[in-house]
Amino acid sequence: MRTTIYMGMSLDGFVARLDDTLDFLGGPPDSTAAEGSFESEVGASFAAFMATVDVLVMGRRTFEVVVPFPEWPYGKTPVVVLSRTLTAVPDGVPPTVRITSGEPAEVLRALEADGAQHVYVDGARTARDFLAAGLITDLVVTHVPVLIGTGITPWGPLPHDVRLKLVSTARFAGNAAQSHWSVVRGAPPR
């Protein structure tokens, strides 16, 4: 089973400002944006990625950022929200969403047993926890053209180096750099 972190971030590694706003990312994917624009190219890339995803696992904080979006960004893809505090899905959220208080490895085992082949892991804290636990197979990072200095980042202390291999690179509308990395399994911790 593949488990992918797919994140847009400032060149200095922030996926949101400290107040959870995302303005610097260029806004959520927009299927109505002009062809060739940054938004449409990011949107097309995200749509192509989502078409390969069976289940999305996200943290509670990211979920609460996404809920007020004008359009639910994940279509019919099942979404599992990790939370020890939420007990019910808020009004207006699609029935594809469920909440679990399970541990990361346990949640992934259950999804794999249910036949999931590709899990999209979203949210900075969740991404970091899954990376530290050795549960991620792929990272797709889109660096947008700004340094914001402070914010929320998926990067943080790890029990050991995570060795990667560069799978591919892409540019969006000439002004964002995407790189897809796979985690090298069995690399010796240093």
Next chain:
Amino acid sequence: MRTTIYMGMSLDGFVARLDDTLDFLGGPPDSTAAEGSFESEVGASFAAFMATVDVLVMGRRTFEVVVPFPEWPYGKTPVVVLSRTLTAVPDGVPPTVRITSGEPAEVLRALEADGAQHVYVDGARTARDFLAAGLITDLVVTHVPVLIGTGITPWGPLPHDVRLKLVSTARFAGNAAQSHWSVVRGAPPR
């Protein structure tokens, strides 16, 4: 005058480990490495960059990391080391190196007055100070295939967003992603 930050870093933004070691970067540029190897491609890119550089400005900490390298990596390019504590250049360091206790803006003004057209700004802390002071025109970032979790980073708090434009991207030996960004002048702080 162009002022460029040119840095190799882990995907999570670290240019050195907390103990100043650089092992995860694949070692310093190596002109004897096999053609097509990571070291030779990084070395060729660095050599091409250095050929455009008139003067290098670096922090004291980076200077002290570089001094013990088996080969001085900057050829005949003049190097200005920013330090308020160093007073003399250590033995064995080329005569191209001088030390100054000047402020960043003042040092750059003096270099420009001397005819410098391209200054390479090196060192994590120095890069951050120059970015925060609005003194950088270009960033060339080479992400190497590893997450190290903790370390020394050029990224840090800024007085306002630094808007960028993606100039170009490149890959090295298929396993590192380089991106060249120019700073957008006069972009409104948000």
